[in-house]
Amino acid sequence: MTQNSKPFLSVEALTVNFPTSDGIVHATENLTYTLERGKTLGIVGESGSGKSVSSSAILGLHHYNNAVVSGQIWLDGIDLLQLSDKEMRLKRGKDVAMIFQDPLSALHPYYRVGDQIAEAYRAHNRVTKRAARARTIEMLARVGIPQPDRRVDDYPHQFSGGMRQRVMIAMALINDPTLLIADEPTTALDVTVQAQILDLLQDLQREFDTALIMITHDLGVIAEVADDVLVMYAGRAVEYGTARALLTKPSMPYTWGLIQSVPDVTASVDKPLRPIPGSPPSLVNPPSGCAFFGRCEFSERVAGNRCAHELPKLLPIELGHSKRCHLEDTSIMYSDSAEAGVL
Amino acid sequence: MIAFAVRRTLIGIVMLLAMVLVVFVLFFAAGNPAKDVCGKFCTPEKLKQVTKVYGYDQPISQQFGLFMKGLVVGRDYPVNDAYRAALEKSNPDLVIHCAAPCLGYSQHDASTVNADIVKYAPVTISLALYSFILWIFFGVLFGVIAAVFKGKLLDRITVGVTLVVYALPTFFIGTFLLQFVAIKWRLVPYPTYVSIADGGVAGWFSSLLLPSLTLALFYMAAYVRITRAFVLESLSEDYIRTARAKGLRTRVVLFRHGLRAALTPLISLAGLDFAALLGGAVITESVFNYQGLGLLAVTSARNSDLPVLIGLVIVAGAAVIAMNIIVDVLYAYVDPRVRLR
Numbered sequence: 288m289t290q291n292s293k294p295f296l297s298v299e300a301l302t303v304n305f306p307t308s309d310g311i312v313h314a315t316e317n318l319t320y321t322l323e324r325g326k327t328l329g330i331v332g333e334s335g336s337g338k339s340v341s342s343s344a345i346l347g348l349h350h351y352n353n354a355v356v357s358g359q360i361w362l363d364g365i366d367l368l369q370l371s372d373k374e375m376r377l378k379r380g381k382d383v384a385m386i387f388q389d390p391l392s393a394l395h396p397y398y399r400v401g402d403q404i405a406e407a408y409r410a411h412n413r414v415t416k417r418a419a420r421a422r423t424i425e426m427l428a429r430v431g432i433p434q435p436d437r438r439v440d441d442y443p444h445q446f447s448g449g450m451r452q453r454v455m456i457a458m459a460l461i462n463d464p465t466l467l468i469a470d471e472p473t474t475a476l477d478v479t480v481q482a483q484i485l486d487l488l489q490d491l492q493r494e495f496d497t498a499l500i501m502i503t504h505d506l507g508v509i510a511e512v513a514d515d516v517l518v519m520y521a522g523r524a525v526e527y528g529t530a531r532a533l534l535t536k537p538s539m540p541y542t543w544g545l546i547q548s549v550p551d552v553t554a555s556v557d558k559p560l561r562p563i564p565g566s567p568p569s570l571v572n573p574p575s576g577c578a579f580f581g582r583c584e585f586s587e588r589v590a591g592n593r594c595a596h597e598l599p600k601l602l603p604i605e606l607g608h609s610k611r612c613h614l615e616d617t618s619i620m621y622s623d624s625a626e627a628g629v630l
Numbered sequence: 631m632i633a634f635a636v637r638r639t640l641i642g643i644v645m646l647l648a649m650v651l652v653v654f655v656l657f658f659a660a661g662n663p664a665k666d667v668c669g670k671f672c673t674p675e676k677l678k679q680v681t682k683v684y685g686y687d688q689p690i691s692q693q694f695g696l697f698m699k700g701l702v703v704g705r706d707y708p709v710n711d712a713y714r715a716a717l718e719k720s721n722p723d724l725v726i727h728c729a730a731p732c733l734g735y736s737q738h739d740a741s742t743v744n745a746d747i748v749k750y751a752p753v754t755i756s757l758a759l760y761s762f763i764l765w766i767f768f769g770v771l772f773g774v775i776a777a778v779f780k781g782k783l784l785d786r787i788t789v790g791v792t793l794v795v796y797a798l799p800t801f802f803i804g805t806f807l808l809q810f811v812a813i814k815w816r817l818v819p820y821p822t823y824v825s826i827a828d829g830g831v832a833g834w835f836s837s838l839l840l841p842s843l844t845l846a847l848f849y850m851a852a853y854v855r856i857t858r859a860f861v862l863e864s865l866s867e868d869y870i871r872t873a874r875a876k877g878l879r880t881r882v883v884l885f886r887h888g889l890r891a892a893l894t895p896l897i898s899l900a901g902l903d904f905a906a907l908l909g910g911a912v913i914t915e916s917v918f919n920y921q922g923l924g925l926l927a928v929t930s931a932r933n934s935d936l937p938v939l940i941g942l943v944i945v946a947g948a949a950v951i952a953m954n955i956i957v958d959v960l961y962a963y964v965d966p967r968v969r970l971r
Contacts, residue, residue, distance in 0.1 A: 380877030392868040
């Protein structure tokens with residue numbers, strides 16, 4: 288395969304394990320996906336499903352804990368996992384940047400936001416302090432912070448939650464990264480502010496033609512921003528496809544359950560929510576069969592109790608849509624529930 | 631900042647007053663100070679005379695008032711006005727003026743408490759400063775090293791050694807250093823305190839090495855553990871991940887981002903530990919026979935010399951209160967979230 292035909296970002300068979308005293312934690316197993324510039328991939332899953340761990344691997348943040356990372360991460364023709372620590376550090380924050388969930392704890396409480404943003408700029412550009420400061424103010428203005436020339440000298444605690452997340456975005460984008468990973472960027476924010484931040488991210492993505500990975504457990508966010516969606520469960524991809532296909536025709540019972548458990552504000556108050564029963568399996572000793580077996584409403588519809596014993600493969604069901612599930616006739620899911628395709 | 635410091639100082643003065651009251655009431659109301667002054671061969675007549683001359687026959691509130699007056703404007707001894715007036719005529723040398731802030735008069739030492747404290751304080755202050763610098767420097771250094779090499783051999787050795795040192799009592803370390811390092815091996819001359827005025831800075835410096843080391847080792851061991859814990863906690867914070875995600879060098883991440891946050895809580899701990907030492911290091915001073923406030927306290931307690939004890943408690947308390955204020959101001963200076971209101 289030549290370099291040109293390769294997608295901009297191609298994650299291939301990415302596996303991240305954490306050896307602990309209790310055994311090996313299989314945080315991410317055999318994850319494969321691609322992403323082009325200007326496009327958005329939404330990664331959905333519960334806490335501990337491996338969505339943050341797999342994305343941190345792209346930044347090489349696992350150099351700093353005792354994780355074992357294998358597979359390939361091709362970014363613009365370079366396998367990031369083959370880079371030395373120093374080469375990876377020079378890419379981090381420059382070509383690949385990340386926005387974190389809680390901007391208050393992700394910003395250093397003792398330093399002025401301007402200094403923290405300028406630090407990211409000066410780590411990759413040989414510029415004077417004055418030039419870095421000018422660039423910082425410009426970025427603060429770009430992410431919609433009023434009076435950026437004054438607020439540049441404020442501390443993180445003097446900002447509101449939404450403004451803090453804008454600071455994080457300014458910090459991440461100051462080196463014009465080609466790939467931006469947003470790890471639940473709106474989870475800690477008010478709903479009204481969430482929409483503003485998402486709009487801002489989309490504007491900036493268009494402006495800089497950035498590839499965006501949006502990690503979230505909020506399907507509303509996915510519906511708004513994602514081109515493709517990857518659903519993760521217990522460290523594995525369980526359904527992967529275009530946002531449209533996934534949200535209108537979820538084909539894996541877990542995805543279906545996620546969509547079912549979204550509260551519908553237009554529905555009557557009496558309509559009960561439909562949570563997914565149970566909790567995810569341990570990542571230390573993952574079950575031999577399907578990880579969702581035991582919480583799945585449809586496992587008895589699969590002949591021969593295969594769900595309990597055989598891990599299903601991630602197989603395509605149509606163009607640009609694959610699932611990891613033994614259940615062949617997905618129409619059962621729709622006939623079982625009163626309403627299908629809630630979104 | 632200034633308004634904050636002024637207000638904290640005023641509050642500190644109120645705390646100090648409350649402390650003086652408690653100490654005064656505890657010491658004077660609980661026992662019979664006249665009996666202590668009177669001494670071993672006390673006759674009822676002599677006791678009666680002492681009680682009168684020293685003003686112990688006055689109500690406690692009045693005695694406290696006099697004590698406070700002494701603290702603020704100074705006072706004269708003996709306490710009884712008529713007796714003092716007579717003494718002034720017959721033998722004016724025996725009337726002692728105690729200038730503000732007067733902490734009292736020790737009949738046992740035949741001097742004011744202030745003079746006693748001024749005489750013994752240099753050793754204690756020198757010891758405290760010297761060991762403070764030693765333990766902060768090495769304690770923080772080894773603590774950071776242990777944190778950076780967490781789980782590695784270096785960390786385990788550091789943690790193990792500090793545990794052993796921490797478990798050794800001060801009198802053991804002191805005696806060991808004195809008996810072996812100074813006397814048996816003659817690595818350093820036998821330590822006796824030399825003031826800067828007598829031996830210059832170099833003489834002062836070397837005379838304090840062993841006792842300061844004795845004092846510092848214990849704190850050093852504690853500070854290695856504390857620093858290690860603070861640095862490890864700081865390194866697990868989200869902002870460290872952010873710093874790494876920016877592509878900063880490991881050194882910058884560790885020192886500018888990690889260590890900075892860890893040092894803040896150390897300031898308040900170090901300030902209070904230092905203040906506590908200003909009250910005197912009893913065991914170290916005893917082992918090396920250094921004439922410091924700790925030794926003065928022990929001697930005074932043995933002699934039931936209540937005025938000196940009260941004075942020492944007040945000085946030690948004032949040191950703690952003053953250090954508290956300094957720590958608060960410093961804290962606001964290093965942590966922008968604590969802006970002074």
